[in-house]
Amino acid sequence: MSWTDSRSIKMDTDKLYYKIKDVAEMLDIPATTLRYWEKEFPECSPRRSSTNIRYYTPADIEKLKIIRYLLKDEGLKIEAARERLRLSSDNVSRRVDMISKLEKVRSELENMLGALTKRR
Helix, strand or coil: CCCCCCCCCCCCCCCCCCEEHHHHHHHCCCCHHHHHHHHHHEEEEEEEEECCEEEHHHHHHHHHHHHHHHHHCCCCHHHHHHHHHHHHHHHHHHHHHHHHHHHHHHHHHHHHHHHHHHHH
């Protein structure tokens, strides 16, 4: 079972920035992990306020979803994930998008099956 099976990532379409707590909840990982990834993956460095509060854009969150996929679902080590991103980030991004879409379809089908089962 993949991480998006149990938690669908929902971003508010009106929001431009998210705090670290919100992003950690979306990705179902601790905020400390996000801070660590920020050091290991320069491409996912969020903006910071004058008081040093991290603010993530939807684009930052998409990058973090890809990193999470590589580390948690694929089981890669950090160095291998960095290399995969360097060599084929577009392919990985498409794969993550496709998995996300398929999991949404699966969820909708399961909801329909549940509704049909209740009607019996």
